[in-house]
Amino acid sequence: MENIITLINSFSFGVGKRGMKKITFIIILVFQFSFSQNYTEYHTGNVTDLVVTPNSGVCLMGGASESDEAMVWFLNKANGGDVVVLRASGGDGYNNYFYSGLGIAINSVRTFVINNEAGAIDPYVLDKIENAEAIWFAGGDQYNYVNYFKDNAVETALNNFINVKQGVIGGTSAGMAILGSAYFSAENGTVTNAQALGNPYHNRMILGYNDFLEVPFLENVITDTHYDDPDRRARHAVFLARFSKDNNARSFGIACNEYTAVCIENDGKAYVYGDYPNYEEHAFFLQTNCAITDYIPENCTSGNALHWNKSGEALKVYKVPGMTTGENYFDLSDWTTGSGGNWENWFVNNGSFNTASTVNPNCSALSVSEFEFESIKLFPNPFQDKITIAKNETLLKIECFDAFGRTIPLDFNGKTIDTNELASGVYFFKVYTETSSKLLKMIKE
Structure with a gap:
């Protein structure tokens, strides 16, 4: 003025x-x-687009100043191409930092400050998104991103970028919050631990499920940030309780302390960057206990305090310190294998959030060459196109579940299970006889 x-x-x-x-x-x-324009653009670097093949990956940042080491990982995935920064407030703070501040050669950095949905779906903005090799979501208010980018052409462009072009994508704070397939939208503002624990259906507990971005290894995952804040962990547990209750499925979460980042490679290994042990910088990987088939909370209803105990093991959490080398990791392809971290149990007793140290979930204990269930055998393990069943006892039923707890239809003729249509990964087979039942873990190569 x-x-x-x-x-x-x-x-x-x-x-x-x-x-x-x-x-x-x-x-x-x-x-x-x-002051009424739909977007503002800030450009640094070459004007002409550079056409290169990016490398896929996902970078999740906790919300304070960026981890330089994680940002180097992110920019290297762009393979020298063009970076687009999307934000709903702020300015060009990333341009020089990305273009020249980290020593990684890239063609250009282009920041769009989007003011409304019209700005998001502007053909010029869409063109730059489609031609980028790396896309970064800045912090701010995640509901702006949901409001401007969801259910329109930019959602389609982003999902094509992630899954067809297979470029690298990432975000910090609000930008991280929208990258899980399930997400806290903050439509009615943020929510505190006390509000969420006291009423899982509080009017601020607005969650979205599998209706926005489709990011590899983040299916059924709800992210959260700023985990240094005491008002984060308990409410994140409530997010997962709501997901399991609303969708009748296992739920998962990834969270970061403010100066911590999680960088996910295309094989599912999530490497954690930070400055531990100089600072308490950790990432957290949450999941409903895979050894408990009835993972639905005991009481998750509107107007009542959450009760999700499951004998003190409702959630299994792998807490990983972030190193400048990024050497510690957790494997999102099986949600069991990790390096450098420690396992915790999280549970909620009538609105009271609790944690305790523990061992890893009882999933890996089932990883043997073949399973014997009384007089029934399923083999081989790992398997490829079929599983053979040898039995001397009446087999009543077999159910198959994927790693997210979803039921998978089986083609079972009494002697073999046709597994040609199953993708590679971890599966759980629940075997029922006249006397009992048992859950078995098997791996498709």
């Missing part, structure tokens, strides 16, 4: 009253337009 007034004053010298009114009117129109 000060510059506008100075400009008006500069024109006032030697101009009559009528001329002054015209000039003032024109400048006011320009001033109003500058």
